[in-house]
Amino acid sequence: MxxxxxxxxxxxxxxxxxxxxxxxxxxxxxxxxxxxxxxxxxxxxxxxxxxxxxxxxxxxxxxxxxxxxxxxxxxxxxxxxxxxxxxxxxxxxxxxxxxxxxxxxxxxxxxxxxxxxxxxxxYWHTLEEWANIIFEWIDITGQSNTVLTLYELRKGDLAKTQEFYGMNPTVLIKVLNVLVKTDRAQIMKDDNGKIAGVKFSDK
Structure with missing residues (x-):
């Protein structure tokens, strides 16, 4: 198509x-x-x-x-x-x-x-709209309070049918920062300062 x-x-x-x-x-x-x-x-x-x-x-x-x-x-x-x-x-x-x-x-x-x-x-969706879309998906799929890697968010099996599937990593980080600022996510980094995972709240 x-x-x-x-x-x-x-x-x-x-x-x-x-x-x-x-x-x-x-x-x-x-x-x-x-x-x-x-x-x-x-x-x-x-x-x-x-x-x-x-x-x-x-x-x-x-x-x-x-x-x-x-x-x-x-x-x-x-x-x-x-x-x-x-x-x-x-x-x-x-x-x-x-x-x-x-x-x-x-x-x-x-x-x-x-x-x-x-x-x-x-941005066919604004960063705020992407943040809401991802957060709603996290809630619906029961992944609140679970640590997910950037790969799982972008390319995980559960995300395959989602519009954000395959999202460019740099764009995804911008979206996650919106969620962090609104207390809906926490970003965890390794000893080298790279993002190791993301934990989403259940609020």
Whole structure:
């Protein structure tokens, strides 16, 4: 089963930044919804500047890398921002504008705010919504007061049918931090400071 693109995706002007301000806002709104739907369907947690999955690169990001001289990335034929059927692609500066709009609406955040080349983390659910989804699942499955590893949360047998199954580890940690701040979870670390497990409360 493949993702079904909306009809507007085959409309050539959809790939050209509109001049009229109201039309432009509508255009960006459609693009944002398309990005959220596409990433949700394909379980893409990180979207690169050229509109491809960037999940495999997140764990290699250097938070101190401030080399942000180039926000340009070539949009390929495999990109979400390319429609080969009508031979149209978004320009990189407009993609950046759409990404910044998503960030302002809390639908995304930069993987590295100091270096945009690593792309964005996409939130089809907010961190708070993800936290509620995971906590409810913990309660329903009777796993309160049980220590679970990150792997069990992301890839465990009980999680296979859940929307958060396969969640990028960095995104999961952000969600767990929300639960910690609301006293619904405790994070346990090993001697090296790495997360060894998570214990969820029963409140």
């Amino acid at each position: 493949s993702f079904k693109f909306p009809s507007i995706y085959d409309f050539p002007p959809f790939f050209t930044k509109q001049v009229h301000s109201q039309t432009l806002e509508t255009q960006k709104s459609h693009w944002i919804q398309l990005i959220l739907d596409y990433c949700r369907f394909n379980k893409i947690w990180i979207l690169s500047l050229n509109g491809e999955s960037g999940d495999s690169t997140l764990d290699h990001v250097d938070p101190e890398d401030e080399d942000d001289d180039d926000d340009y990335a070539e949009v390929t034929k495999q990109s979400l921002f390319t429609n080969n059927k009508i031979d149209r692609s978004l320009k990189s500066d407009f993609i950046m504008e759409i990404y910044n709009e998503m960030i302002s609406k809390e639908k995304a955040e930069w993987v590295n705010p100091k270096n945009h080349k690593h792309g964005i983390i996409v």
